[in-house]
Amino acid sequence: MVNLSNYKKLKRFAALFLIGLLFTRSQTKQNTQWGFAGHERINEFAVYLLAPELQAVFIQHLPYLISQAVAPDQRRYAVEAEAARHYIDLDHYYSKSQDPFWNLPQNWQEAIDCHSEDTLQAYGIVPWHVVRMKYRLQKAFETQDLTRILKYAAEIGHYIADAHVPLHTTENYNGQLTNQYGIHGLWESRLIELQAAHYNYWIGKAHYLPSVQKEIWAAVRASHAALDSVLIFERQVSAQIGSAEKYSYEQRGSVLTKVYSRKFCAAYHKSLNGMVERRLRAAILMVSSVWYTAWVDAGQPDLSQLKLEHDPKTESASEDSLQKTSSRWKQRSCH
Numbered sequence: 001m002v003n004l005s006n007y008k009k010l011k012r013f014a015a016l017f018l019i020g021l022l023f024t025r026s027q028t029k030q031n032t033q034w035g036f037a038g039h040e041r042i043n044e045f046a047v048y049l050l051a052p053e054l055q056a057v058f059i060q061h062l063p064y065l066i067s068q069a070v071a072p073d074q075r076r077y078a079v080e081a082e083a084a085r086h087y088i089d090l091d092h093y094y095s096k097s098q099d100p101f102w103n104l105p106q107n108w109q110e111a112i113d114c115h116s117e118d119t120l121q122a123y124g125i126v127p128w129h130v131v132r133m134k135y136r137l138q139k140a141f142e143t144q145d146l147t148r149i150l151k152y153a154a155e156i157g158h159y160i161a162d163a164h165v166p167l168h169t170t171e172n173y174n175g176q177l178t179n180q181y182g183i184h185g186l187w188e189s190r191l192i193e194l195q196a197a198h199y200n201y202w203i204g205k206a207h208y209l210p211s212v213q214k215e216i217w218a219a220v221r222a223s224h225a226a227l228d229s230v231l232i233f234e235r236q237v238s239a240q241i242g243s244a245e246k247y248s249y250e251q252r253g254s255v256l257t258k259v260y261s262r263k264f265c266a267a268y269h270k271s272l273n274g275m276v277e278r279r280l281r282a283a284i285l286m287v288s289s290v291w292y293t294a295w296v297d298a299g300q301p302d303l304s305q306l307k308l309e310h311d312p313k314t315e316s317a318s319e320d321s322l323q324k325t326s327s328r329w330k331q332r333s334c335h
């Protein structure tokens with residue numbers, strides 16, 4: 001039986017699949033969530049911000065950390081629970097003039113008590129999943145299991161990056177509700193493809209985060225706050241440029257592919273006034289800081305002698321299945 005959660009996931013990814021066909025996904029690996037290029041760049045630059053003890057180990061495995069930055073997207077059709085980990089449809093939880101977070105507990109168990117796990121899964125769980133992944137990464141550091149350290153580090157980088165994308169915080173994730181179909185790939189893939197080489201990557205150093213939970217919710221809040229601009233400016237620039245010049249065709253491998261034109265992208269990117277760069281930089285800093293925090297919370301183990309037991313890509317997917325939660329707390333009174 002298809003429950004609400006499964007139906008929403010199917011609908012969302014069927015839509016993204018179609019976008020992929022319409023634009024570039026099937027021809028190139030550049031256009032998916034944050035674009036593959038965006039995810040890879042975020043994990044790569046996060047390594048450069050690390051404290052020397054941690055960086056010394058991570059840099060040895062840089063190709064793995066970069067390539068596995070997209071692993072969660074690659075398995076989302078195979079692992080049923082995967083899809084919900086990449087977004088949160090905040091608009092489901094509030095109506096206009098309300099604070100989007102007024103009825104959304106940051107604590108997973110409290111959120112379940114408030115809304116039911118089915119509802120949370122149906123509308124996305126990215127902030128809660130980042131907290132869970134940080135805990136797994138910390139455990140991997142504690143047990144000095146390099147295979148899992150690398151796997152969880154690479155993958156938490158993906159989820160943190162997704163949480164920094166405004167369109168990952170709304171049911172209107174691809175502009176389908178506002179007649180702006182395709183905006184998802186435009187913002188997080190096409191603009192990155194054309195502009196990211198020009199961004200400033202002097203970001204600072206990873207720092208300790210007293211509460212990863214607070215930080216990831218702050219990131220989601222900032223993403224959602226940028227959502228109106230993402231949609232409004234696309235509409236304005238579309239009107240200025242006109243439909244004839246909004247799209248063009250570019251060669252992708254052997255295929256001539258319809259894409260947002262360079263002229264349109266330049267104008268849209270300019271109208272966003274640095275937003276994509278700011279979200280990318282914030283994601284890099286947070287990924288690096290969460291890696292560092294997990295290591296500090298694990299007691300700063302010496303990693304210099306660790307060896308890989310086996311290829312992290314073959315690591316069991318057993319932990320990918322969500323832990324069923326029992327109601328350990330009394331029913332929380334919700335708004």
Ligand SMILES: [Zn+2]
Nearest residue numbers: 033073086162
């Ligand atoms: Zn994703």
